[in-house]
Amino acid sequence: RKEVEQDPGPFNVPEGATVAFNCTYSNSASQSFFWYRQDCRKEPKLLMSVYSSGNEDGRFTAQLNRASQYISLLIRDSKLSDSATYLCVVKDNYGQNFVFGPGTRLSVLP
Amino acid sequence: DGGITQSPKYLFRKEGQNVTLSCEQNLNHDAMYWYRQDPGQGLRLIYYSQIVNDFQKGDIAEGYSVSREKKESFPLTVTSAQKNPTAFYLCASSIAGGEPQHFGDGTRLSIL
Numbered sequence: 001r002k003e004v005e006q007d008p009g010p011f012n013v014p015e016g017a018t019v020a021f022n023c024t025y026s027n028s029a030s031q032s033f034f035w036y037r038q039d040c041r042k043e044p045k046l047l048m049s050v051y052s053s054g055n056e057d058g059r060f061t062a063q064l065n066r067a068s069q070y071i072s073l074l075i076r077d078s079k080l081s082d083s084a085t086y087l088c089v090v091k092d093n094y095g096q097n098f099v100f101g102p103g104t105r106l107s108v109l110p
Numbered sequence: 111d112g113g114i115t116q117s118p119k120y121l122f123r124k125e126g127q128n129v130t131l132s133c134e135q136n137l138n139h140d141a142m143y144w145y146r147q148d149p150g151q152g153l154r155l156i157y158y159s160q161i162v163n164d165f166q167k168g169d170i171a172e173g174y175s176v177s178r179e180k181k182e183s184f185p186l187t188v189t190s191a192q193k194n195p196t197a198f199y200l201c202a203s204s205i206a207g208g209e210p211q212h213f214g215d216g217t218r219l220s221i222l
Binding site for chain 1: 143145151152153155158168198200202204208209210211212213214215216
């Protein structure tokens with residue numbers, strides 16, 4: 001089983017749609033969780049950290065379920081500029097390493 | 111501005127040649143990392159360093175070498191032993207604890 005798994009995608013959605021991405025992780029010792037976005041041929045950029053209580057940043061909402069070892073990202077009112085690959089990242093504070101999921105590609109269509 | 115600088119942006123390697131990719135950060139981060147990304151694939155960890163003069167192998171260290179003589183710098187050498195070096199190489203850094211990584215804008219390496 002891979003350490004971090006994500007919805008395989010791609011997701012093709014119309015502008016204005018709500019889309020949700022799922023991520024599961026296998027290491028129960030994981031302590032920190034992040035969502036990054038990566039545009040084609042560019043470096044990953046931090047979208048948001050994921051906190052135990054869930055957190056929201058504008059149109060983006062992240063949720064964490066430690067019991068199920070599951071993270072989600074919800075994007076409301078999708079914009080064309082949201083088209084990118086979304087990477088789920090998990091950090092084990094013992095190893096100090098970041099483990100990246102394979103990413104889910106989103107295309108928002110006009 | 112604080113950040114991570116990778117150079118060069120594009121690099122071409124001849125058969126049998128070693129090449130070195132530069133990564134410098136002025137964020138005062140202790141930890142630095144090198145990743146490789148192949149087209150349509152996720153990031154794979156090559157090497158990482160938590161402190162000066164110390165580094166550990168990641169998942170795909172064969173054919174690569176690194177050094178960490180200064181906190182700010184973590185160069186990656188792609189040796190001739192790496193038979194399939196064509197990829198997008200990303201350097202990242204972070205502080206300790208639960209903080210996220212920050213990435214440089216990458217180096218694209220191709221074989222001539």
